Amino acid sequence: MLFLFNLIYASTWGTVAFLIPTEIFPSRMRAQGNGFGITGWAIGVGWTVLVNPIMFENIQVCYTLNPHFSLHQNFYQSNH
Numbered sequence: 001m002l003f004l005f006n007l008i009y010a011s012t013w014g015t016v017a018f019l020i021p022t023e024i025f026p027s028r029m030r031a032q033g034n035g036f037g038i039t040g041w042a043i044g045v046g047w048t049v050l051v052n053p054i055m056f057e058n059i060q061v062c063y064t065l066n067p068h069f070s071l072h073q074n075f076y077q078s079n080h
Helices: 002-011 013-024 027-059
Strands: 061-065 071-075
Touching: 002 013, 013 027
Parallel strands: none
Antiparallel strands: 061 071
16 A cells, blocks of 8 residues: 555655756756755645644544545544
């Protein structure tokens, strides 16, 4: 399962942050361009990690993966 995740991630979002910035800048600026790409990626990942729990708590929907690998939507009551 981990191999499958890495394969899909590397072929989709991995190229956006790591491969494309190195290819769009000229050779003399390639390292700096890659640095900008990685910095933007890190900021985006950081905000996603911080915002997603708050967002999912506010919409009060929890998606879980069952043993048959299909998505189920579980609604739960908030005790707030």
